[in-house]
Amino acid sequence: xxxxxxxxxxxxxxxxxxxxxxxxxxxxxxxxxxxxxxxxxxxxxxxxxxxxxxxxxxxxxxxxxxxxxxxxxxxxxxxxxxxxxxxxxxxxxxxxxxxxxxxxxxxxxxxxxxxxxxxxxxxxxxxxxxxxxxxxxxxxxxxxxxxxxxxxxxxxxxxxxxxxxxxxxxxxxxxxxxxxxxxxxxxxxxxxxxxxxxxxxxxxxxxxxxxxxxxxxxxxxxxxxxxxxxxxxxxxxxxxxxxxxxxxxxxxxxxxxxxxxxxxxxxxxxxxxxxxxxxxxxxxx
Numbered sequence: 001x002x003x004x005x006x007x008x009x010x011x012x013x014x015x016x017x018x019x020x021x022x023x024x025x026x027x028x029x030x031x032x033x034x035x036x037x038x039x040x041x042x043x044x045x046x047x048x049x050x051x052x053x054x055x056x057x058x059x060x061x062x063x064x065x066x067x068x069x070x071x072x073x074x075x076x077x078x079x080x081x082x083x084x085x086x087x088x089x090x091x092x093x094x095x096x097x098x099x100x101x102x103x104x105x106x107x108x109x110x111x112x113x114x115x116x117x118x119x120x121x122x123x124x125x126x127x128x129x130x131x132x133x134x135x136x137x138x139x140x141x142x143x144x145x146x147x148x149x150x151x152x153x154x155x156x157x158x159x160x161x162x163x164x165x166x167x168x169x170x171x172x173x174x175x176x177x178x179x180x181x182x183x184x185x186x187x188x189x190x191x192x193x194x195x196x197x198x199x200x201x202x203x204x205x206x207x208x209x210x211x212x213x214x215x216x217x218x219x220x221x222x223x224x225x226x227x228x229x230x231x232x233x234x235x236x237x238x239x240x241x242x243x244x245x246x247x248x249x250x251x252x253x254x255x256x257x258x259x260x261x262x263x264x265x266x267x268x269x270x271x272x273x274x275x276x277x278x279x280x281x282x283x284x285x
Contacts, residue, residue: 001084008185008216009143011051012124012271013276015082022154023149023150023151023153023155023156023195024154024155024156024175024176024177024282025095025146025150025155025158025167025174025175025176025177026155026156026157026158026175026176026179026190027061027157027158027177027178027179028040028043028157028158028159028160028179028181028194029054029160029178029179029180029181029195030162030180030182030188030191030192031143031162031182031183031185031187031188031190031191031192032162033162033183034181034182034183034185034188034191034214035181035183035214035215036159036160036162036181036214037062037066037067037070037159037178038070038214038251038255038261039181039212039214039274040058040067040157040159041067041070041071041261041262042245042261042262042264042270042274043111043157043179043274043277043278043281044056044121044157044262045070045261045262045263045264045271045274046156046271046274046275046277046278046282047087047121047278047282048120048121048262050278050282051154051155051208052216054154054155055122055151055152055153055156056120056122056152056154056155056156056157057115057120057121057122057123057124057152057156057157058071058072058122058123058124058156058157058158058159059123059124059126059154059157059158059159060123060124060125060126060128060159061158061159061160061161061278062126062159062160062161062162063082063127063128063161063163064162065080065124065125065126065127065128067123068116068123068125069260070260070261071123071260071262072258072259072260072263073116073118073123073260075116075125077127078133079114079116079125080109080114080125080130081111081114081124081126081127082126082127083127084107084110084111084114085107086228088106088107088110092271094112096278104145107145108145108148111145111149113197119242122153123159124149130132136258144204144219145204146174147174147188158175167195169174175204175206176206176207177206177207177208177281178195178206178209178210178212179209179210179211179242179281180192180196180198180209180210180212181210181211181212181213181214182211182212182213182214182224183213183214183215183216184213184215184216184220184223189224192211192227192231193231196209196231196235196237197235197241200237206238207238208238208239208240209237209238209239209240210239210241210242210277210280210281211224211228211239211240211241212242212244212245213241213243213244213245213259214239214244214245215245215246215247216244216245216246217246218227218244219237220244224241224244228240228241240280242277242280243273243276243277243280244273245269245270245273245274245277246269246270246273248268248270249266249268250264250265250268250269251268252268252271
């Protein structure tokens with residue numbers, strides 16, 4: 001489980017550990033439309049409920065920026081990693097920066113400024129890329145920035161963009177546990193397979209891959225269990241079925257009403273299943 005902090009300092013109004021290296025980074029990925037952002041929001045609720053004394057950062061790594069919406073947070077399009085890195089890129093191209101200017105340190109300072117501080121967690125938004133090559137520039141810098149963010153938080157939950165691009169850019173290099181969400185479609189299963197394949201091709205190493213079936217029946221779960229076992233043999237990786245989440249009308253209505261999903265009632269079917277899944281994932285640390 002989580003370790004106690006050793007020494008601490010204050011940053012963004014929080015008491016943070018200056019020496020610890022025990023931040024746990026969990027990423028949620030999957031095919032577009034399978035409900036990965038909903039799963040991420042429900043997992044956030046689980047983390048908040050069970051690790052009340054921990055500093056939590058949510059990173060919206062999807063250019064579509066869905067996670068702030070399901071968390072009930074209104075964001076500023078100018079307050080994103082994409083925007084501040086695009087501005088920095090323009091200054092570099094125009095030669096406006098002085099010799100010896102430390103771009104990484106400057107970006108770190110700017111990122112601290114654009115973090116949204118909520119009562120129970122902080123959130124950092126990637127945003128949309130601006131101009132050709134912008135995402136490559138963003139991700140090259142972001143890889144280094146994640147190291148400094150890990151020093152400031154106990155848990156980082158990343159809602160990644162749909163598909164495989166984030167893997168090829170190695171944005172997930174700091175991730176400990178990779179959660180892959182799928183629905184019952186063949187495309188969802190294929191993307192699950194490809195995420196593992198591509199992550200191995202680009203030499204990303206995770207402690208474990210967790211698979212979550214969203215809007216599954218118990219009957220469909222049998223197919224997912226078999227598929228996960230086949231992937232384990234095929235790729236020789238540490239992979240486990242975290243569990244399934246059945247269709248939940250309460251979640252659908254909450255989405256339609258733009259209600260924060262991390263505030264969803266504990267008695268809902270989906271949250272009860274997330275509690276079981278969360279215990280598995282976070283007990284592995």
